[in-house]
Amino acid sequence: MSDIQVRISDDYYKAYLSLRFKDEPITLSEVLKAIEERHITYGLDLDVIKALVEMKEDVYDEIIAEGQPHINGIDSEITHFFKESMAAKPAISSDGKVDFKNLNLLQKVTEGTLLAEKTPLTEGIDGMTVTGKVIHAKNGRDYNISVGENVIFGEKGLKVYAGCDGVFQMENEKISVKKLLEFKNGVGVDTGNVEFNGDIVVSGKVTDGYSIKCEGNLTINDMVEGAFLEVGGDLVVTKGISGHNQSVIHCDGNMIVKYIDNCEVYVKGNLEAGEILNCKVMCNGEVTVKGKKGHIIGGEITAKYAINATTIGSRLGVITLINLGVDIDSIQELRTLQEEIKVEKETEKKVLQFIQILTEKKRKNIITDEETQLLDRCFETRDQAKYNIKEKTGQLEALREMILKAQQGEIKTETIYPDTLVKIGHASYFIDEALLRSIIKKSNDEIVAIGF
Numbered sequence: 001m002s003d004i005q006v007r008i009s010d011d012y013y014k015a016y017l018s019l020r021f022k023d024e025p026i027t028l029s030e031v032l033k034a035i036e037e038r039h040i041t042y043g044l045d046l047d048v049i050k051a052l053v054e055m056k057e058d059v060y061d062e063i064i065a066e067g068q069p070h071i072n073g074i075d076s077e078i079t080h081f082f083k084e085s086m087a088a089k090p091a092i093s094s095d096g097k098v099d100f101k102n103l104n105l106l107q108k109v110t111e112g113t114l115l116a117e118k119t120p121l122t123e124g125i126d127g128m129t130v131t132g133k134v135i136h137a138k139n140g141r142d143y144n145i146s147v148g149e150n151v152i153f154g155e156k157g158l159k160v161y162a163g164c165d166g167v168f169q170m171e172n173e174k175i176s177v178k179k180l181l182e183f184k185n186g187v188g189v190d191t192g193n194v195e196f197n198g199d200i201v202v203s204g205k206v207t208d209g210y211s212i213k214c215e216g217n218l219t220i221n222d223m224v225e226g227a228f229l230e231v232g233g234d235l236v237v238t239k240g241i242s243g244h245n246q247s248v249i250h251c252d253g254n255m256i257v258k259y260i261d262n263c264e265v266y267v268k269g270n271l272e273a274g275e276i277l278n279c280k281v282m283c284n285g286e287v288t289v290k291g292k293k294g295h296i297i298g299g300e301i302t303a304k305y306a307i308n309a310t311t312i313g314s315r316l317g318v319i320t321l322i323n324l325g326v327d328i329d330s331i332q333e334l335r336t337l338q339e340e341i342k343v344e345k346e347t348e349k350k351v352l353q354f355i356q357i358l359t360e361k362k363r364k365n366i367i368t369d370e371e372t373q374l375l376d377r378c379f380e381t382r383d384q385a386k387y388n389i390k391e392k393t394g395q396l397e398a399l400r401e402m403i404l405k406a407q408q409g410e411i412k413t414e415t416i417y418p419d420t421l422v423k424i425g426h427a428s429y430f431i432d433e434a435l436l437r438s439i440i441k442k443s444n445d446e447i448v449a450i451g452f
Helices: 028-037 046-055 328-363 369-404
Strands: 003-008 014-020 059-066 077-080 114-119 151-154 159-162 166-171 174-183 194-196 199-202 211-214 218-220 228-231 235-237 241-251 255-257 260-267 271-273 275-277 280-283 286-289 295-297 300-303 306-312 320-324 410-416 420-424 427-431 435-443 446-451
Touching (some): 046 059, 114 174, 151 174, 199 211, 255 260, 280 286, 280 328, 295 320, 427 435
Parallel strands (some): 174 199, 211 228, 275 295, 280 300, 286 306, 295 306, 320 420
Antiparallel strands (some): 003 014, 014 059
C-alpha cells in the first residue's frame, strides 16, 4: 500500500511531504486531503505538490509549504564616543622610575563635540505559520541616553553634544560635561586664590600661601609649595609638594603625587606617591609609595587598610609613626567631640561665675528681679552644659574604644628601619632592628612581622 506522510517543523514555519509508491498509485486529491488533515493552509506550493505526485517516485521530506517567520525587533543601542573613566595609574618602568607626568586623566571636549549617539530600536514583524496562525513578534527594547549637566540633545534626541567647553565625565552611565578652568602660568600672585565648581588644570607652580578649592578633579602639571588645596574629586600633582610645614591638602577622591614633603594630607580615597618625607598623612584607603625611591621617612602616616612602600624609616634613626585601621571620619569626629567638650566646659565655668555672684546678691537680699530671672537662666544653662559634657564624653570614650579595637590593616615593605613605631588599635610594635621583605599586621591581638 502506498504511503503519504505530511510533517510540520517544530516552529510551524515549514511543511514537508514524503511519498512512498508501492502497488497502488498516489493521487493528487489523496495528497491534498492529507495536507488538509494537518490543517496546512498558508504558503502551500501547489506546483511542487503536483510535480511530486506526477513523478511517481519516492520522495522524502520535500518542502511543500513555507510560512513567514516572525522577526523580533532590535534593541536600541547607545554608542559612546569617549571612555567611561580614565584610570589614574602612573606607569613604572623596568628601572623603577614612576612616570607621574603623562597620566592623561582628562578627556577635554569643546562645545558641540558629539558625545554619544542612539541607534533607534526596530519594531518586530509578525510571522505566519503554515497552519495559518499569527506569531506576534517582540519589539526591540528602548534605551535612552542618560545625561547630566552641560549637554544638549540633537537629531530628535538621538545624539548628545557637549554644551560647553570642558571635560567629559560619565558616572553611573550618565553623561556630563564638567566645566574646566585652566591656568597656564600657575597659581599665585597673578591669580590669587582659586575657587571653582568644576575641574581645574594648572600648568605651573602653586606658590606659597595661595589656595585652590574645586569640586571636581584638580591636575597640577608642576609642583605645589606651601599652599592649601581642597579637592572634591581626584588630585594629581606631577612634580610633588614641598609644603614648608604650612601646606594642607584635603582630597575627597584619590591622590597621585610624585613626592610629599613637610605637609598635612587628608585623602578619602587611595594615595599613591613616589616618596613621603616628614608628613602627617591620613588616608581612608591604601597608601602606596613606590618607584625609584619609594621612601616613607619621618612624620605620621595613618591608613585604614594598607601601606605598601619600598622602605619605611631611615638608617639615620628618624622617628616614623605608622597607624593602621583608622579612618579620617573617626579622627575628625574625635577632634570635633574634644572641641565641643572644651566649649561646653568653658560655658559651664563662665556660668558658674555668674551663679556665684548672683547667689551672693540673693543671700544679701540685694538682687533685682531681672537678676533673679538671670540666675534662673544660669542654672538652666549650667544643667544643660553638664548634660552635654556627660553625653559628649560618653560618645568620645566609645569612639576611642572603637579606634583602639581596630584590627584591620597591614604594612608591606622591602625594608623597615629602626625607630619606626607601628600601631594597630591598642597594640603597638616598635621596630628596634631593620626588617627586610616584611608584612606587618595584627594577629591574635598582637602585631607581628612575617617575611614574604
